[in-house]
Amino acid sequence: MSDDLNSVKKNLNGDQIGARSGRYHHGDLRAALIAAGEDILAERGVEGFSLREAARRAGVSPAAPAHHFGDARGLLTVIAARGFERLTETMAAGAKGKKKAAARVRALGQAYVAFAHAHPAHFNLMWRRTLLDNDDPALQAAAGAAFAMLEEAVTGAAGGHPKAPAPSVVAAWSIVHGYALLILDGAMPDPGAAYLDKVLDRLLLTDRAD
Amino acid sequence: MSDDLNSVKKNLNGDQIGARSGRYHHGDLRAALIAAGEDILAERGVEGFSLREAARRAGVSPAAPAHHFGDARGLLTVIAARGFERLTETMAAGAKGKKKAAARVRALGQAYVAFAHAHPAHFNLMWRRTLLDNDDPALQAAAGAAFAMLEEAVTGAAGGHPKAPAPSVVAAWSIVHGYALLILDGAMPDPGAAYLDKVLDRLLLTDRAD
DNA sequence: TGTACATCAGTGAACGCGCGTTCACTGATGTAC
């Protein structure tokens, strides 16, 4: 997780340029705090996140983050938006080259669940609306892009959302979302990708009009 | 929420028997703490729960709950198990009299989502495994009963789980679970029961063998 | 090219918060004889 930001962090704070590590200005504290926050999520989960700990890991005083994110909610919102962006990237990579609707839906569903599995705390944060600034445009845009990708695969049409989404689209989103969470929350053991394909097939049985 | 327990609480602590309210022994502190905990959940959500606050509402010192539940996790586990019991009751009531498989699946799905909608914090707690004692037999039994009800409706066969559940069962559970959470977490506005029926119809398109 | 100065990005100490849990204790209950 946070590979790109970790490399920035390493360049600025790491051993190689240790001579610069005692300086007053950080260089790219914003990126370092995001990377630290994502690391904390991965290690301790959403409940284990704290702004102080992120500051600590970035090598900075507890008051420093306020200059970049306002408060804890601000940092979490940025991290959540990045999560949606990565989810979209993961789905795009999974569906790359798949032409048929059925193959695309299976690939997107697999990618959705795989993302949740690979980054459980990050995935959870994305839905913890009480911890986020839900009005943030970047967050809304990132979440909307992920949804649009599913929608396009299921209906074959691009978004724009003049009307409410079709039930088949909501069914697809619900099924991958519910499946991912039931596994993450320990309601059932992970039955594996082949099993998930069979579950996703339930979305493909007919093309009945909605 | 917690109507039965509230009545106990009222009888023991309420105005009508106020003369007894100064006594040393509570009478049914266990039930009062459960009721208080459920009230806190309803008012403040899972994050807003605290054992001290439950004790406060039960009119008791902060150390008292330890005698009945050990620690905070113990109380939350009991409350979560009660949640599963009520979910099962809600589904049973919704499906009562429905004979056909399609009607039963729709009714159970509607009940599942309605329960989540009516008791969002309670529903959320039920899946917050890090807050619960997942090895608790009562919790496991209650969760298993809810799942078995869905399973029976989808496959027509009673549980016992000699083998892994069929993909169609997991699909049903995933779709209602995901749908409920997407709405609770604000990912989409609630489109209403008629819309949900159309989503659930995706589970009923054919009876293809799994 | 040099200098004044506004602005920005940090410091670090402190505040107040509510929490879960522990501790030594005591009042009430109910059972054995």
Place this chain on the structure above:
DNA sequence: TGTACATCAGTGAACGCGCGTTCACTGATGTAC
């Protein structure tokens, strides 16, 4: 029927915790002239 006593279910003060945020401040940067 009365009494001794073990057990149970409470008290309330205290501890230590880490948190988010505020505060007055200062070091570094970069721009205007």
